[in-house]
Amino acid sequence: MTDPKPTHDIEAVFHQKGIPFTRQRRQIWEFFAGADRAATIAETADALRGDGVGQATVYRTVQLFNDLGLLARVQDGQGELCYIAPPIGHSHPLVCGVCRRVIRFDGDGDLTELEALLGAETGFSIYGHHLEVYGICPSCQQTRREGDDGE
Amino acid sequence: MTDPKPTHDIEAVFHQKGIPFTRQRRQIWEFFAGADRAATIAETADALRGDGVGQATVYRTVQLFNDLGLLARVQDGQGELCYIAPPIGHSHPLVCGVCRRVIRFDGDGDLTELEALLGAETGFSIYGHHLEVYGICPSCQQTRREGDDGE
DNA sequence: GGCTCAGTTGAGAACTCTTCTCAACGGTGT
DNA sequence: ACACCGTTGAGAAGAGTTCTCAACTGAGCC
Ligand SMILES: [Mn+2]
Ligand SMILES: [Mn+2]
Ligand SMILES: [Zn+2]
Ligand SMILES: [Zn+2]
Numbered sequence: 001m002t003d004p005k006p007t008h009d010i011e012a013v014f015h016q017k018g019i020p021f022t023r024q025r026r027q028i029w030e031f032f033a034g035a036d037r038a039a040t041i042a043e044t045a046d047a048l049r050g051d052g053v054g055q056a057t058v059y060r061t062v063q064l065f066n067d068l069g070l071l072a073r074v075q076d077g078q079g080e081l082c083y084i085a086p087p088i089g090h091s092h093p094l095v096c097g098v099c100r101r102v103i104r105f106d107g108d109g110d111l112t113e114l115e116a117l118l119g120a121e122t123g124f125s126i127y128g129h130h131l132e133v134y135g136i137c138p139s140c141q142q143t144r145r146e147g148d149d150g151e
Numbered sequence: 152m153t154d155p156k157p158t159h160d161i162e163a164v165f166h167q168k169g170i171p172f173t174r175q176r177r178q179i180w181e182f183f184a185g186a187d188r189a190a191t192i193a194e195t196a197d198a199l200r201g202d203g204v205g206q207a208t209v210y211r212t213v214q215l216f217n218d219l220g221l222l223a224r225v226q227d228g229q230g231e232l233c234y235i236a237p238p239i240g241h242s243h244p245l246v247c248g249v250c251r252r253v254i255r256f257d258g259d260g261d262l263t264e265l266e267a268l269l270g271a272e273t274g275f276s277i278y279g280h281h282l283e284v285y286g287i288c289p290s291c292q293q294t295r296r297e298g299d300d301g302e
Numbered sequence: 303g304g305c306t307c308a309g310t311t312g313a314g315a316a317c318t319c320t321t322c323t324c325a326a327c328g329g330t331g332t
Numbered sequence: 333a334c335a336c337c338g339t340t341g342a343g344a345a346g347a348g349t350t351c352t353c354a355a356c357t358g359a360g361c362c
Contacts, residue, residue: 042318056340075281079224079232094275122289123288123289133277135276137275173357207313207350
């Protein structure tokens with residue numbers, strides 16, 4: 001049930017929309033696709049600074065990807081806004097509150113039913129939801145335990 | 152099921168923790184408690200500027216309230232970070248994507264079960280979740296329909 | 303009430319984050 | 333290869349957020 005395959009054929013998406021797929025866009029995409037944890041825009045810009053990707057481009061591109069539905073926003077344990085790669089299909093993130101490692105899962109506790117109920121009770125026309133689950137990943141639990149020398 | 156009573160006795164909370172409850176803190180609290188929609192920090196600062204509340208204080212206080220669990224963060228339709236008053240007990244927000252009106256509800260599709268499953272599958276130690284449901288409120292649906300003169 | 307003191311406040315400066323500008327550049331289709 | 337048009341990046345500009353520190357104020361106690 002966890003980690004639905006995260007492989008968008010991004011190049012095809014761009015081509016199909018007639019948007020140029022540049023070297024910078026590829027590099028930014030690879031940064032996210034190759035990461036197993038959420039990153040802020042600033043972190044992304046830092047990581048790619050040496051590789052000939054300007055920060056204005058990183059800001060523009062992350063927003064573009066997000067608008068195209070190729071990236072998803074999540075909040076980390078400190079409320080910082082981060083992005084993660086391909087939430088292909090319907091999925092939600094399980095985020096490590098310490099290191100931001102993300103595991104995607106599909107399936108939620110049948111929110112469709114809840115949404116129908118809410119819509120009926122409130123008159124709102126429901127169009128979506130946002131679910132994030134927070135936890136501490138195994139390796140951060142480990143680290144935490146080791147640091148626990150009677151503190 | 153919707154709108155669990157939102158009345159924290161905030162003064163008691165402060166007193167009990169030995170933190171001074173100032174005029175400014177009261178005003179900021181009343182701003183949120185009296186609102187039926189989410190507000191950004193900047194909006195809050197603007198609203199209270201005339202009433203002798205400095206913006207530094209608004210930033211500090213919203214963060215303080217949030218840390219004390221007296222306010223909850225939500226994202227609006229544009230991804231802007233907003234805050235809403237007393238999510239007393241366990242509840243989640245239904246947010247209007249247009250005007251940010253918020254209705255709180257308790258009950259989620261039994262995420263406890265989902266969390267147990269996720270914890271078992273991934274080894275994460277789950278400590279919480281964040282659920283927001285998005286919709287268009289009745290009055291914004293109305294407005295939208297009126298503006299729909301063949302556009 | 304009045305006293306004391308630690309915690310709070312606010313104007314403005316400083317700092318950080320994000321967007322803009324515009325000339326050079328580089329995908330894309332032919 | 334060529335031309336076209338969207339993209340890029342350095343630096344500046346603009347927002348948004350935090351900091352500084354002297355003046356102030358809530359809270360506990362006579
Ligand atoms: Mn879902
Ligand atoms: Mn819940
Ligand atoms: Zn971790
Ligand atoms: Zn609305």
